Amino acid sequence: MITVRRSFIVGVPLEDLVAYLADFAHAQDWDPGTVRCVRIDEGAVRPGATWHNTSRFRGRATNLVYVMESRETDRLVFAGSNKTVAARDVMKFEPRSATATQLTYTASLRFKGLARLAEPFLRSEFEALADKVAERLPIVVTNQQ
Template sequence: MVHIVREFEVPCPQDAAVAYLADFANAVEWDPGTVSCVRVGDPAAPVVPGATWTNVSKVLGRETTLTYELVTLEADHVVLEGSNKTADSRDDLRVTAVDERTSRIRYEATITFKGLARLTDPLMALVFRGIADETVDDMTAALTRVAR
């Protein structure tokens, strides 16, 4: 299992940050591993728990497709869970208002590999630590654009 936690502040109001992060199609802007992320069904439909996306990510030169579902959407909390035959992924995002224009993000990512893929846990833990640092930079830049 890979477990990563990062906490950082962004110059974006809490409500705008939560709305942006809940729409997982935006992952192409803030997740450095995401190649594409397309909403299943009507992309114009409201983003509510139960909404799903097909996410294609590339890690170590290999592409993998996961189906993600928005499982929690609250004023300060977004949880997205993805899965395929080799892994389960959970992105748990807590968004706390620091003031009217600034939010504190607590980003917790957990990836549980299945079957023989579990043997890659030590390597993938190192890889995802680096990706998590890039994610902080990319998410900060994306939420800065959202706030403008």
């Protein structure tokens, strides 16, 4: 399994940040690897909500279905999967001031079948992608507010 974690400050209040990130469709704005992310069910954004995510990695497109596993006032958990990978994204939020929130973002990927053999060779690329998310997400979210 590959796990990457980044912690950074976002210049918006905790409640606003959680509300924005709870809609995983916004991943196409802040995640450089996500090409498209579309909600595939209806209703409130709550545990059980689902999204179709298309990501590009190493020049290849891959599709995953993501499900919101939990939504709390200070934590979001999403799980995505397809036939070759299972992904889990955990976002923890901690207020730093009335207008700033610390976000700790942990992304884990578990490859299935023969794809598991590639894990050691892919870690550095996922670390670089996590750096880009930590750089881009605060800017995108702050500009949305």
